[in-house]
Amino acid sequence: MPTFLQTNLSFFVVLSAGVIAALISWYMYRRTVPPINRRMAIFLGVLRGLYISAIIVFLFKPEMTLVWRLTDRMNITILVDRSASMGISDGNIKRIDQANMISSRIRELAGEKADIHNIAFDTDTFSIVHAGLDSLNSGTDISRALQLIERSKPTPDAVILVTDGNYSVGKNPLHRGTNSRIPIYAIGVGDTTEPVDVLVTDIQTPKIAYQNKEMAIQANLMTTGIDSVQVELELRHDGKTIGKRDLMISRSNQEYATSFAIIPRNPGRKIYELYVTPLSGERNLQNNRALVQVRILKERLGVALLTARADNDYKFLKLLLQENKYLKVFPVIDIGRRIGPRLVADSIDVVIWNQIPSVSEISALSSGLDLTGYPTLLLISERLDGQKMTFLQKYISVTTVNYLGRNFRTQVSPTEAGSKFAVINVLENREANQRFWQAAPPVDYMFGEISAPGGMNVLLETVSPLDRGERGLPVLLTGRSGGRRNALLLGAGFWRWHFMLAENSQFNNTWKRILHNLTRWMASSREAKNVQLTIQGEESKTGEKVHLMTDVYDGAFEPVDSAIVRFQVSGPDGSFEIPASNISDGKYQGEFVPASEGKYILKSVAWLSDQFLGSDSLNLQVLPVSQEFIYTRQNADLLTRLSTESGGEYFSAERADSILAKLDLTPGITKKTTTYKLWDRLSVLLLIFIMLSVEWFIRRRRGLA
Numbered sequence: 001m002p003t004f005l006q007t008n009l010s011f012f013v014v015l016s017a018g019v020i021a022a023l024i025s026w027y028m029y030r031r032t033v034p035p036i037n038r039r040m041a042i043f044l045g046v047l048r049g050l051y052i053s054a055i056i057v058f059l060f061k062p063e064m065t066l067v068w069r070l071t072d073r074m075n076i077t078i079l080v081d082r083s084a085s086m087g088i089s090d091g092n093i094k095r096i097d098q099a100n101m102i103s104s105r106i107r108e109l110a111g112e113k114a115d116i117h118n119i120a121f122d123t124d125t126f127s128i129v130h131a132g133l134d135s136l137n138s139g140t141d142i143s144r145a146l147q148l149i150e151r152s153k154p155t156p157d158a159v160i161l162v163t164d165g166n167y168s169v170g171k172n173p174l175h176r177g178t179n180s181r182i183p184i185y186a187i188g189v190g191d192t193t194e195p196v197d198v199l200v201t202d203i204q205t206p207k208i209a210y211q212n213k214e215m216a217i218q219a220n221l222m223t224t225g226i227d228s229v230q231v232e233l234e235l236r237h238d239g240k241t242i243g244k245r246d247l248m249i250s251r252s253n254q255e256y257a258t259s260f261a262i263i264p265r266n267p268g269r270k271i272y273e274l275y276v277t278p279l280s281g282e283r284n285l286q287n288n289r290a291l292v293q294v295r296i297l298k299e300r301l302g303v304a305l306l307t308a309r310a311d312n313d314y315k316f317l318k319l320l321l322q323e324n325k326y327l328k329v330f331p332v333i334d335i336g337r338r339i340g341p342r343l344v345a346d347s348i349d350v351v352i353w354n355q356i357p358s359v360s361e362i363s364a365l366s367s368g369l370d371l372t373g374y375p376t377l378l379l380i381s382e383r384l385d386g387q388k389m390t391f392l393q394k395y396i397s398v399t400t401v402n403y404l405g406r407n408f409r410t411q412v413s414p415t416e417a418g419s420k421f422a423v424i425n426v427l428e429n430r431e432a433n434q435r436f437w438q439a440a441p442p443v444d445y446m447f448g449e450i451s452a453p454g455g456m457n458v459l460l461e462t463v464s465p466l467d468r469g470e471r472g473l474p475v476l477l478t479g480r481s482g483g484r485r486n487a488l489l490l491g492a493g494f495w496r497w498h499f500m501l502a503e504n505s506q507f508n509n510t511w512k513r514i515l516h517n518l519t520r521w522m523a524s525s526r527e528a529k530n531v532q533l534t535i536q537g538e539e540s541k542t543g544e545k546v547h548l549m550t551d552v553y554d555g556a557f558e559p560v561d562s563a564i565v566r567f568q569v570s571g572p573d574g575s576f577e578i579p580a581s582n583i584s585d586g587k588y589q590g591e592f593v594p595a596s597e598g599k600y601i602l603k604s605v606a607w608l609s610d611q612f613l614g615s616d617s618l619n620l621q622v623l624p625v626s627q628e629f630i631y632t633r634q635n636a637d638l639l640t641r642l643s644t645e646s647g648g649e650y651f652s653a654e655r656a657d658s659i660l661a662k663l664d665l666t667p668g669i670t671k672k673t674t675t676y677k678l679w680d681r682l683s684v685l686l687l688i689f690i691m692l693s694v695e696w697f698i699r700r701r702r703g704l705a
Helices: 011-029 038-058 095-113 142-151 312-323 359-366 386-392 430-439 510-523 636-646 653-662 682-702
Strands: 004-007 063-072 074-081 114-121 125-128 158-163 184-188 197-204 208-210 215-224 229-237 240-249 256-262 268-276 289-297 301-307 327-332 350-354 376-380 400-410 412-414 443-451 457-462 474-481 484-490 531-535 539-541 546-552 564-571 574-579 581-584 587-592 598-608 611-623 650-652 668-677
Touching: 011 038, 038 682, 074 095, 074 142, 095 114, 095 158, 095 653, 114 142, 125 142, 142 158, 158 636, 184 636, 184 653, 197 268, 197 289, 215 229, 215 240, 215 268, 215 289, 229 256, 240 256, 268 611, 289 611, 301 312, 301 510, 312 327, 312 350, 312 510, 350 510, 376 510, 412 430, 443 474, 443 484, 484 510, 531 598, 546 564, 546 598, 546 611, 564 587, 574 587, 636 650, 650 653
Parallel strands: 074 114, 074 158, 158 184, 184 650, 208 289, 301 327, 301 350, 350 376, 376 484, 531 611, 539 611
Antiparallel strands: 004 063, 063 668, 114 125, 197 215, 215 256, 229 240, 229 268, 268 289, 400 443, 412 457, 457 474, 474 484, 531 546, 546 587, 564 574, 564 598, 581 587, 598 611
16 A cells, blocks of 8 residues: 655645636536436536546646555575585585575574575576475586576576585686676685595596507596505406406595506497495595496497409509408409408498499399498499499489580589588598698599489599589488488599509598498498487487487478477486577577486487477487586685685684674665656546546436536
């Protein structure tokens, strides 16, 4: 209710308007023709008096002002850290439990004197109803939490930050780049003395290694709270110890390096664990282990090199492939008589055809072994009849290949797509790759027209148009068939790229590297699908955002932007769905933050209206976040600076009850005034019109003059 009302009109104006309106009404209704009863005369007189007095008052533009007296309580936000390090026990109590008690105690002491909002944070920030929190296996982003609070509406009068002060994600909160005047009162939880601890600060290994080839796993360790100690390390795989060693650490807070040399025997994704035996008196055991994931590739890829005749291109191809110790080449010459090794399915990873064989040659070679099921590179420099075109289209979806009947010499250059394809750009930078293609000798080209539908990638093309218009013709094409990668190389004389540049120290091995890369790329084929899910990397850390991306195509493999896409996640935290947002060109994105370590199965599913387009899935290995446990003691220095620089104060957990004494919780009294222009309000004018209309209607019905 308003406590005060005032107007801009004097009492004399209001009184005069009322007297004038009353006299006019009395005069009009003192006697009527025909006569009406007294009650009706009074009613009509009051109506006329009201609207006449209102019209007179409106000539003076009346305004009405209402005044409210409001009690303004202090707005306080309590920020509670619930990151992984808050799960550490200092003595007999966890830090998160201590933070919960502090938060509840502040709310109890403040009572009705302040409006208090509890906010929890780790890598994300969210509101909570009460302070009964558990710690999560996630990082700490103090800077982001403070920035969100400082930008929130309404802005709090003070922030109480309950944390151990150890940030592992984001910026240093002292340098968060805001000019906020909100005082921060930090309450530090956790032991301020350095605990006895041994921790793995870092572990490194190549992301890709080869079967039966030695690889190194390197790690850095350090201790806190203890000097001159010998620690025991174990390297584990699949629950088995595969290596042991001792490491002498002379000084605390100083990193010491160690390494293990291992030889992986089987291909696939491998997870290795480095474990450090706990020290006497060590309480925090979560940083005594670290995991690393490595993708082990086959030591040697089996390459079936097939040809009907041993021409120069075949001899050159065989020479370059056999120089690579990671390739095992099975050369087969004169396919009809199978001069060469007998092909075994398990030994083949890639098939390379030098020219397309005839039907009889394929039949003689196969003997029950279907070579169409392997990633294939085809080299073609001769006329294609109907049977050979049918064979070609099993691998590459070309519809027209016209043979000119004569050879042209032409240089070759990458297309726009080819310039972004790492397999054929093997030199140190873009400029060096461009110089190679400019320096590469011409090849023999004998095709006048080549047509390929969408979905094919033209990576190399002729530089000269060969009298066929402005556009170059394809030289290297890649595509998918039956879930495998295939490539088509058109022309002859590619051996010149190697031998004629042998004296050039920069380019002498470039073509060999491109050929080896192309073979390895085809062998790592992934099934072509209408829905293709990708993630950044094959592993992540708890508390880190995982960005999901999926490409959606229709039956003709055209991008779809109007699909309904959902990301499904199954892992140690349970199963849940993530909505996907469309970017463009059939691409959809989403993200989530894994809270626990372990294996996650990621799946994307897409529909177009009620039509199911498809799905795709990937595995993600989430490793424990180690940054949270590198420095585990309370960072009292940072919290003190953060508080004093903002105009607040630092409190230890033992002094938390005294924090409210620093805050003025006396409610403030504020006045709120609202002014209404009565003469400019449609509702008042409408009321006057209604009173006038009612009077006119009644007079009309009673036949009054």
